[in-house]
Amino acid sequence: MSGTVYTETTIFAAPEAFVAEAPYQLIIVTLDEGGRATGRVSGGHVSIGDRVRVKETRNGVPWFEGIL
Numbered sequence: 284m285s286g287t288v289y290t291e292t293t294i295f296a297a298p299e300a301f302v303a304e305a306p307y308q309l310i311i312v313t314l315d316e317g318g319r320a321t322g323r324v325s326g327g328h329v330s331i332g333d334r335v336r337v338k339e340t341r342n343g344v345p346w347f348e349g350i351l
Contacts, residue, residue, distance in 0.1 A: 285336035
C-alpha cells in the first residue's frame with residue numbers, strides 16, 4: 284500500500300500508553316488505490332506531498348516509510 288502524505292502532525296504530549304514513544308509523527312495518506320489511511324511514520328520525518336509506503340502493520344496500525 285502506497286500513496287501521498289495528505290497531512291501530518293507530530294505528537295509531543297502523548298496519551299499515557301504512548302508517552303515513552305513521544306515525540307512521534309502521525310500522517311494521513313491519500314492511497315494510490317483510493318481512499319485515505321491514518322498511520323504512523325517509521326524512521327525519519329515526512330512532509331505533506333511526500334510519497335510513502337507501508338513498511339509494516341502493528342496492532343492494526345500501518346507504519347509508513349518515505350519513498351526516495
